[in-house]
Amino acid sequence: MGRENELAQLLHYISDAYPGHLTILDAKRGDIGSTAAYYAQEAYDRYGADVVTLNPYLGYESIEPYLAYADKGVVVLCRTSNADSNWLQNDPNDPLPVYQRVARRVKEWNTAGQCLLVAGATYPEELGVIRRLVGSMPLLVPGIGAQGGDLAAVMANGVDTAGTGLLISSSRGILYAGEGESFADAAGQAARALRDEINELRTG
């Protein structure tokens, strides 16, 4: 690419400077197969991301092209952290709530160990249901920090049998921890504080 945009520059900087670190492109893509194939190329080839977030509304056809990249991963939205989505994701009238259908399907699609699920920290009970459905599949957990998720409840319900398996994400809580010249220090402090809090809950 001759003219890389800022996002591509940032992702390539991260993978060059910190080769052991995983990059997750939170694009929440969801499109028909022919379009999904180009979005997969964009995420993995253009941006060089290791993992991309995907929306399950269009089904397997919209996920499959990403799984063709053997050394890459996908995170499928399952139980998102926000409000206002129960009527779709978790309607008590459904014999099997949609988020549980998504968890079961993604477990089936995960033949090569490329899949993760989004399970919001704001719904720790459903996080526990998802954990029981998918075994040791890693879960990406947004909603800690600005969205007010309960970290202790997330740990209690979400860890796998090895006491791990959670990618706990605080975005705004770290990114906007401070302003001005000290923003990077403040972000670093917020990230380390959250890490310590998680580790205390692991050994507790």
Next chain:
Amino acid sequence: MGRENELAQLLHYISDAYPGHLTILDAKRGDIGSTAAYYAQEAYDRYGADVVTLNPYLGYESIEPYLAYADKGVVVLCRTSNADSNWLQNDPNDPLPVYQRVARRVKEWNTAGQCLLVAGATYPEELGVIRRLVGSMPLLVPGIGAQGGDLAAVMANGVDTAGTGLLISSSRGILYAGEGESFADAAGQAARALRDEINELRTG
């Protein structure tokens, strides 16, 4: 913007050169409210699109920021044209299939007449159900052409009481109608042929 990308240049060209034409940005966005607000700004301000397609999986919070633009519109995915999505959108075990919940919700959200729904041509029966649920709301109908949707069935099931209300979209069928120097002529011919076919079915 100092450095507009090709998509922005194209959309601004269309709105400058053909001011009466509607532009629909098929971005299929679906994210939490704080992020959705920036995606709305991108679609409407940066790209200058009139309408943007949205995914309903995250609920109202992911749609609301777009509706704040009073002179702009949204198209919410309801029954998509692709296969492999029945288990989520139209599971016969659900007391109310998800696509029908989406249609009902979007009708509620449509207080200012800004909303449309995607109803794929490949499922003309569900298209008829959606039409009955949403009255005269316009429907965007992909799946004609490359995806093999049945135009006559779409017209029979999808038009509103005034015999209109459908935005029938053939993308690949027109875009790739021809190759080489004559591609624009071939695309024009394919578009006019589809238009004529639609109009025959309207008066027939």
